[in-house]
Every structure is written in structure tokens, then in C-alpha cells.
Amino acid sequence: MEKPSWTPIVLSGAIPREATDLLAILVMGIVALETSLGTIGPVSFNSRLWLSLLVVPPTCALAAVSTTTRRTREELALFAYGGSSWQIFLRYFFRGAICSLVAFSPVILLEFFATAPIRELVLSALALILAGGLFYSLPSLRRIRSSSFVEHYKS
Numbered sequence: 001m002e003k004p005s006w007t008p009i010v011l012s013g014a015i016p017r018e019a020t021d022l023l024a025i026l027v028m029g030i031v032a033l034e035t036s037l038g039t040i041g042p043v044s045f046n047s048r049l050w051l052s053l054l055v056v057p058p059t060c061a062l063a064a065v066s067t068t069t070r071r072t073r074e075e076l077a078l079f080a081y082g083g084s085s086w087q088i089f090l091r092y093f094f095r096g097a098i099c100s101l102v103a104f105s106p107v108i109l110l111e112f113f114a115t116a117p118i119r120e121l122v123l124s125a126l127a128l129i130l131a132g133g134l135f136y137s138l139p140s141l142r143r144i145r146s147s148s149f150v151e152h153y154k155s
Contacts, residue, residue: 021099024063028103031055052104056128057135060096064139072143085144089137096136097129104128 032052064071075088112121 020063020066021095024059025099025103027059028052028055028100029106032104032107052100052107052124053127053131056100056104056131060099060132060136061139063099064092064096064136071140075140075144085141088140088144092137092140093133097133099136100128100132101125 078088108121108125111124
């Protein structure tokens with residue numbers, strides 16, 4: 001029997017659809033909206049980027065940690081059907097990247113329409129994607145490498 005391809009499973013699992021993901025998008029979106037509308041006078045985009053990089057990592061990490069029981073079962077099932085740890089990492093990385101990018105898209109679009117340099121926009125979007133993805137996926141890597149996960153996997 002041929003094993004199924006894991007690419008669709010990784011990518012379909014990357015779509016933020018849980019309540020914690022939506023709350024994380026909401027929290028980061030409120031901060032993004034506040035920084036966009038709460039400025040008096042011209043403010044450089046770099047200050048908004050630094051503020052977003054202070055908000056994105058803890059928010060994504062909290063969203064990733066909040067439903068660990070259910071996610072542990074999903075991860076065990078993925079391992080049981082032949083998945084690997086890097087596929088689980090990619091799944092959560094994409095989910096965190098999407099959360100942070102969706103939340104800060106108003107700021108990025110506002111700067112795009114305000115004719116900010118494209119290089120600055122691309123670098124800030126990459127920084128948001130990396131920060132959101134890494135901090136969303138790090139708790140899952142810690143769970144996968146823990147001794148309790150190995151004990152559950154063996155039984």
C-alpha cells in the first residue's frame with residue numbers, strides 16, 4: 001500500500017482555524033490598528049515594525065500553547081501515519097506566519113499606499129512571517145522532543 005503525500009496535510013493544517021488563532025489575530029490586529037491610527041504626525045515605519053516584533057512572538061507562542069492536549073493528539077496521529085517532525089514544524093510555522101501576516105496586513109497596506117519603499121515593506125513582512133512562524137512552531141517542537149510525547153507514541 002502506497003503512503004499518501006503529506007504536502008496537502010501540512011498545508012491544510014497550516015490554515016488558522018482555531019479560536020486561539022483567531023484571538024491571536026485579533027490581539028495583533030488591534031495593536032496594528034492602534035499603531036496605524038494612533039500616530040500624530042509622520043512616524044517612520046521602522047518604529048511600527050519594532051512594536052509589531054515585540055507583540056507577535058508572545059502572542060503567537062500563547063496561541064500555540066493554549067490547546068496543547070488536542071494538538072498532542074494530532075501530532076501523535078501524524079507520526080503514526082508516517083509524518084515527520086519537520087512536517088509538523090512546517091505546519092505550525094505556516095499557521096503562525098499566516099496569523100501574523102493577516103493581523104498586520106492593515107499596517108503593511110497602509111504603508112504600501114503611503115508609498116513606502118518596497119524594500120522596507122518586504123523586509124518588514126519577512127520579519128513578521130519569521131517571528132510569527134518560529135514562535136508559533138517552537139512549542140510544538142518542544143512537545144515532540146519531550147519524553148512524555150515519546151511515551152505516548154510508544155503506547
